[in-house]
Amino acid sequence: MNEKSQARDVYEAVADPTRRKILQMLADVEELPLHEITVHFQMGRTAVSKHLAILKDADLVIARRIGRETRYRLNATPLREIQDWVSYYEGFWKQRIIKLNLLLEEEK
Structure with missing residues (x-):
């Protein structure tokens, strides 16, 4: 299986309203840490992390570690x-x- 076929489908990634809201939030700022994204949802960090992982698999978000914190930014391409x-x-x-x-x- 090649790398492209392993990536998550962009349509599947944006199908969920929570993930669309995360993308919209990231479009409005340069980047956000997980805890700042989580406060906008009625779910725990683990659930938000799972949504971010799906967006990351579809290459819609880029994550970077700063110490113990992971910050996310939009990749709109x-x-x-x-x-x-x-x-x-x-x-x-x-x-x-x-x-x-x-x-x-x-x-x-």
């Missing part, structure tokens, strides 16, 4: 895959709306 996928459907819907508007204009 893998989100480009999702943006590219969604942008295709954005174009799809824009075309459908244009066609609908043309049909409505013809019926007037």
